[in-house]
Amino acid sequence: MLNFYLYSVTSISLTVFYIAAVVLVNGLLRLWLGVDTGEETRKAIAGGAGFISVSLPMWWIHWRWLRLQFSQTQATDITWHRFYLFTIVCLNAMAILIGGSIGVTNLAGIILAIGDTTAKSLANAGIALFALLLSGGLWLHHWRQFKGEMGELLPRLAANPE
Numbered sequence: 001m002l003n004f005y006l007y008s009v010t011s012i013s014l015t016v017f018y019i020a021a022v023v024l025v026n027g028l029l030r031l032w033l034g035v036d037t038g039e040e041t042r043k044a045i046a047g048g049a050g051f052i053s054v055s056l057p058m059w060w061i062h063w064r065w066l067r068l069q070f071s072q073t074q075a076t077d078i079t080w081h082r083f084y085l086f087t088i089v090c091l092n093a094m095a096i097l098i099g100g101s102i103g104v105t106n107l108a109g110i111i112l113a114i115g116d117t118t119a120k121s122l123a124n125a126g127i128a129l130f131a132l133l134l135s136g137g138l139w140l141h142h143w144r145q146f147k148g149e150m151g152e153l154l155p156r157l158a159a160n161p162e
Helices: 001-032 040-070 075-111 118-160
Strands: none
Touching: 001 040, 001 075, 001 118, 075 118
């Protein structure tokens, strides 16, 4: 039951962090570029900062706890850990594809002088490229964990299959 708790809180807090970071950067870009300087944009910035300040430490604590649990795992628990890591890796790979595509599309629109105003298109490109970078970082972090932990665990299990 502890593992279910750890996987749930880790994935939920990572999702909240991701969404809050996108909301924060979107608000900052819109404010900085003068696209929208109203109260709603400032509320989005405050909300993004607030959710990040809680969700990131919560994810970090539970991620570390989850890794400690995994280091003491039995062969039957490997599937859940692999499923978690592959789910995060695959979701971030899709977000990289979508964020990169939207960002490049908006930049191409600016270069070709089509679509919305330059400031709005630039803000949209910026948020999409930020999502690309954030997803890339999360993908790399979880991919390294998968490669490292599986590489360490499999020989141990082969020597002592319980």
